[in-house]
Amino acid sequence: MKNTRIKNIIFDLGDVILNIDVPVASQSFAELSGREQSEILAIFNENEIFRQFETGSMDEAGFRNFIREILEFDDLSDEAIDTAWNSLLLDLPPERVELLKNLGTQYRLFLLSNTSSIHITQVNKILEASTGVKKLQDLFETVFLSYEMGVMKPDPLIYQKVLAQAGIKADETLFLDDNYDNIQAAAKLGIEVIHVQKPTTILEYLKDYAV
Structure with a gap:
């Protein structure tokens, strides 16, 4: 059910936007x-x-x-x-990118991923090949990457940094991640959360938030 207080949505990358197999x-x-x-x-x-x-x-x-x-x-x-x-990076379904574009007209969108520079370079290649969008930064207001931040989920500090840098409030923010520990850590800070679990995708989880 849609939370009408939500103004911001933070997405994990792996198995939320991009399919992976670690x-x-x-x-x-x-x-x-x-x-x-x-x-x-x-x-x-x-x-x-x-x-x-x-x-x-x-x-x-x-x-x-x-x-x-x-x-x-x-x-x-x-x-x-x-x-x-x-090799753990699989495909990026174009319909998920279309959803992000839709949501971007109504909400401030952010990405928060535990990842490495080598992976991000390859993800951007997959993104462009499948959707024509050149890089993740074209879909989000800010892309928060663990290797650049020096901290990774589920450390509470990474969520605090995101909230502070973006200038957003926890209770106005929705966070989607496939990892239960990451979800729990965000929830403890007052962030609204959705635990993404296969085979359900963000298309189903966020259908009430899309136009």
């Missing part, structure tokens, strides 16, 4: 390195590879070199690493 990346690195996927996952978790890259602790070159180091594969090319890393 385990595909570890499988891609497993195939590259000749290891089992379970071993790759263990290595990534032990080294907090996602957290380090997605909070800006490493730049792109540092990330690629770290991948070579932890996989003990010095000959792995930048292109091969980027391709494997980006």
